Amino acid sequence: MNQPSDKQIDAWTRAIAESDKDAFERLFRHLYPRLIHFTMRYVNNKATAGDIVQDAFVILWEKRRKADPGRSIKAYLYRIVRNRALNHIRDHSSRMIGFEAVEAPPAETDDPAEKLTDRDEAGLEKRMHAWIQALPDRQREAFELSRFEGLDHEEISSVMAISPNTVNNHIVAALQHLRECYEECRQSEK
Amino acid sequence: MTDHSEPGKEQKEELFKQFPEDQQLQVRRLWNAAPKSAPRTEVNTTEVDEALAAVYQRIGTSGTNVWKWAAAAAIILIVALSGLLWFPHSVEVPNGQTATHRLPDGSVVELNSGTELQYSRLYGYLGRDIQLDGEAFFTVLQGEHPFRVHTVNATVKVTGTRFNVRSWAQEARPSTTVTVSEGQVHFFGDQPSEYVAIGAGQQSMLTGSAGSPASPRPADLEEAIGWRDNNLVFNNQQLSTIFRELERRFGVTITLGDPRIGNTVLSAYYSKPKNVERVLNDICRVKGLLFTPTTDGYRIIKPPQ
Numbered sequence: 443m444n445q446p447s448d449k450q451i452d453a454w455t456r457a458i459a460e461s462d463k464d465a466f467e468r469l470f471r472h473l474y475p476r477l478i479h480f481t482m483r484y485v486n487n488k489a490t491a492g493d494i495v496q497d498a499f500v501i502l503w504e505k506r507r508k509a510d511p512g513r514s515i516k517a518y519l520y521r522i523v524r525n526r527a528l529n530h531i532r533d534h535s536s537r538m539i540g541f542e543a544v545e546a547p548p549a550e551t552d553d554p555a556e557k558l559t560d561r562d563e564a565g566l567e568k569r570m571h572a573w574i575q576a577l578p579d580r581q582r583e584a585f586e587l588s589r590f591e592g593l594d595h596e597e598i599s600s601v602m603a604i605s606p607n608t609v610n611n612h613i614v615a616a617l618q619h620l621r622e623c624y625e626e627c628r629q630s631e632k
Numbered sequence: 633m634t635d636h637s638e639p640g641k642e643q644k645e646e647l648f649k650q651f652p653e654d655q656q657l658q659v660r661r662l663w664n665a666a667p668k669s670a671p672r673t674e675v676n677t678t679e680v681d682e683a684l685a686a687v688y689q690r691i692g693t694s695g696t697n698v699w700k701w702a703a704a705a706a707i708i709l710i711v712a713l714s715g716l717l718w719f720p721h722s723v724e725v726p727n728g729q730t731a732t733h734r735l736p737d738g739s740v741v742e743l744n745s746g747t748e749l750q751y752s753r754l755y756g757y758l759g760r761d762i763q764l765d766g767e768a769f770f771t772v773l774q775g776e777h778p779f780r781v782h783t784v785n786a787t788v789k790v791t792g793t794r795f796n797v798r799s800w801a802q803e804a805r806p807s808t809t810v811t812v813s814e815g816q817v818h819f820f821g822d823q824p825s826e827y828v829a830i831g832a833g834q835q836s837m838l839t840g841s842a843g844s845p846a847s848p849r850p851a852d853l854e855e856a857i858g859w860r861d862n863n864l865v866f867n868n869q870q871l872s873t874i875f876r877e878l879e880r881r882f883g884v885t886i887t888l889g890d891p892r893i894g895n896t897v898l899s900a901y902y903s904k905p906k907n908v909e910r911v912l913n914d915i916c917r918v919k920g921l922l923f924t925p926t927t928d929g930y931r932i933i934k935p936p937q
Binding site: 620621 | 655
């Protein structure tokens with residue numbers, strides 16, 4: 443997929459503020475799959491994720507004239523989606539636990555092919571997924587928004603309603619955590 | 633779509649610099665490996681198209697200008713409607729006529745000459761409240777909300793019944809007389825707790841608005857509601873009251889040469905009188921008075937001694 447630059451997204455943002463449906467559609471096509479992917483980390487149900495992300499775009503369109511052109515439209519959408527996803531979990535956690543339970547980390551395997559060695563990148567990736575899942579919630583969110591969603595610290599700070607400094611601290615703590623897991627793992631392999 | 637998604641290069645380098653030098657390479661490696669670890673949720677083009685269509689349906693696919701105008705039109709409409717709701721529905725019966733008015737809930741009001749009736753545009757939705765200045769006979773249907781008649785000094789509350797309310801704001805002392813022909817009503821002034829229950833064939837009166845209305849007493853229904861059949865019934869009424877009745881009934885103006893004339897009391901009964909002069913003639917003969925025509929009615933005078 444051709445990835446639009448930040449400049450391109452800024453241009454769309456301004457056009458959307460002028461009620462340009464064309465720009466809205468481009469932004470939608472660009473961000474919808476990524477936002478679905480992001481939302482799935484919270485609700486783990488594609489239909490629910492679809493509803494949440496569509497809501498966010500409807501809100502974006504309704505508020506387009508009040509949009510601050512200086513603010514990131516990406517951060518705006520991620521923030522709405524995250525809030526709604528968290529609300530959804532809060533409102534449905536007791537009733538729909540089966541549906542919404544976060545995907546369990548892959549079971550440890552005895553398959554020698556997946557034993558971690560310095561050269562075994564596939565094994566590392568598998569384990570990393572489990573390690574990331576095991577991070578404290580806020581650290582994991584900040585890390586994922588940075589590494590997977592490509593948001594900068596200012597955008598993450600707006601999405602998570604914390605200061606950019608705290609964003610940095612969360613990400614560093616997450617990396618520290620991952621590094622410790624990696625070390626521990628390497629020690630046990632020896 | 634993995635490797636593009638990194639924060640600004642500088643911010644990334646800043647992250648790594650926060651680790652001891654001997655760890656930086658390791659951290660960098662973990663950073664690079666992380667995206668490959670995440671299972672991706674695939675969203676195909678058809679799903680995006682469907683989602684986009686759903687969003688378009690919700691935000692409206694028509695041009696935005698149409699929305700702007702629609703919003704403006706909606707605001708104007710709301711303002712106009714609330715204006716309409718603000719002004720009550722009003723029924724006024726000119727002097728010399730009577731009228732029958734059907735309320736939105738099917739209840740019927742017969743209005744005596746010169747009577748004014750008002751009720752909210754939301755009558756029946758929020759309640760059934762009527763403002764009355766004058767005299768009217770109500771035939772009230774059972775309804776979800778209590779039916780209330782408010783006069784200048786009193787309130788009559790009913791559920792389903794037939795009754796007459798007489799309360800002319802122009803009278804010197806505000807007073808309301810309620811006569812019930814069927815069912816029962818609650819009648820009160822300022823204090824809803826101090827009411828009297830008036831049953832069929834009974835009448836009560838409240839002068840001023842403080843305190844309880846008079847205990848109900850048997851009513852002369854013909855006197856109270858004879859106006860509905862165009863009869864004139866006066867039972868020991870002051871001439872001032874009688875003349876005002878005649879003014880309304882026949883649409884004339886009656887002036888008094890001497891205000892004391894109005895204080896004398898009279899009883900009289902007329903079945904469907906057609907002619908005000910016949911009534912005046914009788915009154916003046918009995919009371920030793922004279923009347924002369926004016927441009928818009930009559931003047932009542934005491935004959936010179």
